[in-house]
Amino acid sequence: MxxxxxxxxxxxxxxxxxxxxxxxxxxxxxxxxxxxxxxxxxxxxxxxxxxxxxxxxxxxxxxxxxxxxxxxxxxxxxxxxxxxxxxxxxxxxxxxxxxxxxxxxxxxxxxxxxxxxxxxxxxxxxxxxxxxxxxxxxxIEKTVTKNEDWRCDKIISIVYPNRSVTKIEEQKDFQFYSISDVNSKKNRICFFR
Known part of the structure; x- marks a missing residue:
């Protein structure tokens, strides 16, 4: 099969x-x-x-x-x-x-x-x-976006101001970030296309 x-x-x-x-x-x-x-x-x-x-x-x-x-x-x-x-x-x-x-x-x-x-x-x-x-x-005549700048880092900086933000991985379909929290914990955020 x-x-x-x-x-x-x-x-x-x-x-x-x-x-x-x-x-x-x-x-x-x-x-x-x-x-x-x-x-x-x-x-x-x-x-x-x-x-x-x-x-x-x-x-x-x-x-x-x-x-x-x-x-x-x-x-x-x-x-x-x-x-x-x-x-x-x-x-x-x-x-x-x-x-x-x-x-x-x-x-x-x-x-x-x-x-x-x-x-x-x-x-x-x-x-x-x-x-x-x-x-x-x-x-089928659909527009296909190539890798684009989603500006996710700007979204994160607005929601989590003054935090250290690290982009862990980026591909065409997603972006994965790590954010340092105030108590030294790490938060992870993934943006999907």
Whole structure:
């Protein structure tokens, strides 16, 4: 069985391939990876095991109320986009003599974008407790802040004037400070993005 982190890494690769090629088969890989992320994000072990299915339609069918605790209507929205991706992928994959036209490719791109939004930008419905690749947010046209000066030290100096403040650690997602208290105790404060 895969981990969410492994699947997210593959998803990032598939997204790069899709952006450069605009091929429906790359979009299908994105769809399959998204299904796996949703299933692996479940706390139910049996649901997590369903993520190892190999057929796209089977993965889509497992996204239901019996397997997941997410809102049923939100799952329907996700499945609508997954079905659109599967349909365009089937057209491109088979010898039908009818290639995808420009409007089809626009609809495919929109389905991928909606899918990514519904899974990674709707924390009220699906909350994936993993670091999401920045390329996903860039693709859905969300602004992504780089390391920025949060001015946490100014906040601390206002709340705790005349105290010694030490920044213990700083990363993109958090800043961790130590503050000397008047009785020589150390207080710790963590600011999350």
């Amino acid at each position: 895969h981990t969410i982190t492994e699947v997210l890494e593959r998803l990032e690769t598939y997204l790069h391939e899709f952006e450069s090629s605009n091929k429906a088969n790359d979009a299908r890989k994105i769809g399959e990876a998204i299904c796996r992320v949703i299933l692996l994000n479940s706390e139910n072990q049996n649901t997590q095991l369903k993520s190892s299915e190999t057929k796209f339609q089977t993965l889509i069918d497992t996204l239901n109320k019996n397997n997941l605790s997410e809102d049923e209507n939100h799952l329907k929205k996700i499945k609508t986009d997954l079905n659109a991706i599967q349909t365009f992928g089937n057209i491109e994959s088979h010898d039908s003599g009818t290639p995808l036209n420009e409007n089809d490719l626009i609809a495919l791109n929109k389905a991928v974008q909606n899918l990514l939004r519904n899974v990674f930008d709707n924390k009220d419905y699906i909350d994936i407790d993993e670091k999401i690749p920045v390329s996903i947010y860039n693709f």
